[in-house]
Amino acid sequence: MSLNWPLTDTTFLQNESKRLSSLTIDTGTTKPSIKVLDQLLLPAQKKYIEIKNVDTAVSLIKNMQVRGAPLIASVAVFGICMETFVNAGANFTKDFLLSAIARLIETRPTAVNLHNVLQRLLKETDGLDGIPLIEAVRNFSFKELIDEAKDNRQLCWNGVQTISALPRKHADGYTIMTICNTGSLATTSWGTALGVISGLQDRKLLRRVICLETRPYNQGSRLTATELAHQGIEFRLICDSMAAFAINAFDVDAVIVGADRVVANGDTANKIGTYNLAIVAKHLGIPFFVALPYDTFDFKTQDGNAIVIEERKDDEMRYFNGGLICEPNTPVFNPAFDVTKAELITGYISERGFHTTVGLEELRVHATNEARGQ
Template sequence: MSQESRQASRQELHAVEWADDGLLLIDQTLLPDRLERLRVTDVDTLVDAIRRLVVRGAPAIGVAGAYGVALALRQAERAGWDRTALLAAIARIREARPTAVNLAVCVDRVLPLLDQGPDAVLAEAHAVLREDEQANRTMAGHGADWLVKRVGALRPLRLLTHCNTGALATAGWGTALGVIRELHARDLVEVVYADETRPLLQGSRLTAWELAHDGIPHYVQADGAAAGTILRGEVDAAVVGADRVAANGDTANKVGTVAVALACAEAGIPFLVAAPTTTVDLATASGEGIHIELRGEDEVLEWGGLRTAPAVSRGHNPAFDVTPGRLVTALVTERGVLEVAAGQLPADHLHGP
């Protein structure tokens, strides 16, 4: 671990920050070996950073998208863009990753302020960031309370998580990993099983790095080991995040999540999804309407630039899968907990008192 990485372990992580008229993004493609920040001052660099997963996680790319509108306005002023060119640049940001709904939601939130100039857009983007971190901390409390009530607190819990849902994936604190951090603060975590998350290893590179950052005991395991770990009775609950939640409770998350949900259902243990309300997409009726991003074939056909499959092999590389709502024991947001498998749906939650 580098000296900067050791220093980061003593302070809160912020994946997305605004400083000196530009964005600072923790370059998550370099972790855990190096902790470096990429400075972003133009639309091309931001779109590339989102697509390459320099910044990733639905809430984090949503915040980056909101700031991206301010970047686009400033670039338009420098370059003399007309309105058409400006809107085209903003559309490129909005569409940089199609599955996570937060990106479009956060861009759309700041768009009405476009004619008021970059300072007004920037102020609203700051609000998006503050609200996301506060929502994460609130949902962490709700999720921890629900798990303690559901599973019991006679001993610390053995938890499983898939992909990265911590401070690196959000404006701060985290969603599913935020719930785990809250339980750890209550001395209620025995161990966390972190799935490695093929093909880009967000679990072993990022989640394990954050767990080490917080001093939380953990194992990294192959994705294919998760179901067996659950069925052997070594896990009390699985806690995962989401990139989009449909109105019927179907949930899109990192590919491999649905296998965890199926194993939890077979084992009779809770499968908890933690996500802010900005991730709930009431305009999408079910998981069938969620666009699943297909990434480049080389991510599964190569490793470290070396071919690991026969030359004639093709690569199938969906970045996400959809877990049916009937397998989601509960959905926790900043507004509380819905027991989705029992028939409580996101629409009721968001439209309730």
């Protein structure tokens, strides 16, 4: 089953001052200046780093200074875009573009948005070289930014319609639980799961958010809590291990999470801890939704067993806020993501609507036809 609700309310999420901005653009007179927020410094420091070229983009993504599947894709595209200004002329060739795309895709293998947007860039520049290639890259980069903003508001709108159809435990609004960071700091717009939450707040349908800290990188406490406070949203920050108790303690109505990849059968890769949360929600009878841009679907991969799970540095677990919290040589297992099986997921919210696993098959057929130009 799939449902869609065209966004007709022009006032919905129009007040951009209410969200933190992950990206700034100054078009300038000769070339644009594109800067991205260094998320490793939050919440203590708000510092923007200029995306100067492909090398900068690769470094930002690898070092986790930017994260969130949609934002990673945008940073990669703008890294290539800025390369056309600093490396213009004979040096910016189709071979250079191919090499840059290969380097960028290697930075984060689990997130499929990065792969999808770069494949679209390849298709858009097919057969081009020289000045026509440079112009096509620049046009593509800024068009993607505009399209994402439009699609993102539609995704958030669809999420509000999906959640508002649920019964709620308190008349003054829904209590939503979420993990990791899926808001404006993970995208160039309002976000996915946190974007839906922002939409509920916009419509005065939100009571409270229960935000998991999301160890070991603490995207929940460092980033999501910062965004919620900035928007003036009522919330509580909890340790990841408190989720089951907190669902009952705070009368949670639904869980909404983001995704780094959703494959054909609906299995979903997301930040480590999502699988635990889905199991708890299923046991307690709480609806569990995945909110994601259409680009996050990977219909070429059949099930979650084939998803490559990135492992991070051991010291991310050995240290907390710069302090050692275990013996320095403690053996560590530190996967950045886990895979939540489709049977634990109530449905998927994208800019194309609300989808159950049956609806995903409709999307897969549509995606296949789009790829064939039908």
